[in-house]
Each structure stands twice: as C-alpha cells, then as structure tokens.
Amino acid sequence: MKTVIRNTTCADRLLFFLLILASCAGIFISREAVSQSSDVLIEVNGKPAYTFPLAGDRTVTVNGPCGPTVVEIKDMKVRIREASCPNRLCLKEGWIAKGVIVCLPNRIVVTVGGKSAGSPRGVDAVTG
Amino acid sequence: MQLQDKHRIAVLSAYALSLHGFEGLLPTPIPWLRLGLANIITLVALMLYGFRTAMTVTLIRVVLASIFTGTFLGPSFMLSLGGGVSSAAAMGIAWAVSRSFFGPVGLSLIGALFHNAAQLALAYLIFIQRFEAIMIISPVIILIGAVTGLMNGIVGGLLIKNLSHE
Numbered sequence A: 001m002k003t004v005i006r007n008t009t010c011a012d013r014l015l016f017f018l019l020i021l022a023s024c025a026g027i028f029i030s031r032e033a034v035s036q037s038s039d040v041l042i043e044v045n046g047k048p049a050y051t052f053p054l055a056g057d058r059t060v061t062v063n064g065p066c067g068p069t070v071v072e073i074k075d076m077k078v079r080i081r082e083a084s085c086p087n088r089l090c091l092k093e094g095w096i097a098k099g100v101i102v103c104l105p106n107r108i109v110v111t112v113g114g115k116s117a118g119s120p121r122g123v124d125a126v127t128g
Numbered sequence B: 001m002q003l004q005d006k007h008r009i010a011v012l013s014a015y016a017l018s019l020h021g022f023e024g025l026l027p028t029p030i031p032w033l034r035l036g037l038a039n040i041i042t043l044v045a046l047m048l049y050g051f052r053t054a055m056t057v058t059l060i061r062v063v064l065a066s067i068f069t070g071t072f073l074g075p076s077f078m079l080s081l082g083g084g085v086s087s088a089a090a091m092g093i094a095w096a097v098s099r100s101f102f103g104p105v106g107l108s109l110i111g112a113l114f115h116n117a118a119q120l121a122l123a124y125l126i127f128i129q130r131f132e133a134i135m136i137i138s139p140v141i142i143l144i145g146a147v148t149g150l151m152n153g154i155v156g157g158l159l160i161k162n163l164s165h166e
Helices: A002-007 A010-035 B002-025 B038-049 B051-069 B075-097 B104-126 B131-165
Strands: A039-044 A047-053 A058-064 A067-074 A077-082 A099-103 A108-113
Touching: A002 B131, A010 B104, A010 B131, A039 A058, A039 A067, A047 A058, A077 A099, A077 A108, B002 B038, B002 B051, B038 B051, B038 B075, B038 B104, B038 B131, B051 B075, B075 B104, B104 B131
Parallel strands: none
Antiparallel strands: A039 A047, A039 A108, A058 A067, A067 A077, A099 A108
C-alpha cells in the first residue's frame, strides 16, 4: 500500500479527487436540474386533461365547448396552433416557455411550469 | 529492432485481448459496467514503449475482440473503437506533454475519463438522442470510471515497475 501511494504524483492524487468531487457534484446537480424540468398541463373546463413533458415534441388536439384546439409542443416551447374559438386571442399569445395560455371561450388553459403546474391554485381573496 | 517491436506489439495485443475477453466473463452488477482491464496493457505499452505501440495495441485489441464476439462494425464496435482510440490518444498526449507530471495512476484516470466521455458522446449520437438522459448518466459513469481507473492505474504502475527492473 505504501509503495502504491509513493508511486503516485501530486497531480495524480489531485486529478483523482477532482474527478470524484466533480462527478459527485454532477450527480446532485443533474438530479436537481431534471426534477425541475417543466411539464405542460392542459386543462379543459377546469379539469386537467393532459400532462406532457416540455422536452418532447408533440401536437395534441383538445376538444372544448367551441370545438377542437390544437396545442403544439416544440423545442421546449408551447403554442396554440389552431383554435376554433371566435376571437383567437390564444393564437396571438404565440410560443411560450413559461406561463399560461388561456382560451376563454373554449375553456382551455395551457400551463407551463415546474412541479407547481398541476397543484391547485388558491384564491387570493374573496369579497362580499 | 523492427522485428523486436513487432513481437512486442503481438505479445501486448495478446495480453490486452485476453484481458478484454476475461473481463467480459466477469459478472458485474450493472450490465454495461466494464472494468477496463485492457487499459492496463495500453498504459504499460505507452509508458514503456511509446505512443505508437500503445495505439497499435489498442487498435488490434478492439478490432480482434469485436471479430471474436461477432460485433465487428456494429454499434457496440463503434463505441469500443471510439472509447479505445480516444483514451489511448488522451493518455499519449498527457504523457508527451508532461513526463514527470502524471504517474501511471494519473494517466489511467485520464484514459478512463476520455474513454467514458467518447462513449457517452457516441452513445448520444448513435442511440439515445436525449440530452437529459446523458446528463443524468454521465456523472455516475465518470464516478465509476474514476474508481476503476484508479485500480487499473495502481496495477499498471506495479506492472511497469516490475517490468522495468528487469
């Protein structure tokens, strides 16, 4: 054992501890980064209809009271591609990476966020 | 001199190939985990006989091992070749740049690191096109690589010491 330790140079030991340290840190950092990866939650009529990871590209058609709405997920961004509602404000929202797109007539809410995306949002205040 | 070199390369390749085959038979807790025992031979070849010998031995070992196991030119051969060549090249460069800076353990660690890095990059390009998957797995692989690299470096160092005494 002694000869083994004497055989290593300072740089050897430094490199070894650096590698161990960096990889251990990397394990924790990557865990953290992945657990915070966003989900896309699509709600219809106040009820959650779909949940997708933001990372995978896909297109979904969601049916609301006014007809189909096409939601597109691409390159970590979400948009409403086609809508059958009258004013199409949701289309004007464009691509979002975080936040909410709401289509009021069709009662569709698309939420992009971290873990909190699916959690119930409380009421700020109630009057009268 | 030339003939002696050829004999040396042949013997070293045979050793590397048998170690490569032997470690394939060892049961490991994780299927893709390899100890990289053949890297010991690359290390010895590099430190005793120079970069050209080390690279030749690595190439012969990778190609012959894949022919014996029937994976020649397949995806796992690509991974093996990329890992072997990049680790031999990295060790050769580190050895050429600083003769007294790194000992066998340091060189083996560098070899293991570059072997893993090249395999991860190739795996990303060939198999899994998912960046997060690579991000999660790479620190684990580098950690295991550091441990096996340390072991191989210690064994290689003892081997070099004994061989150069003769």
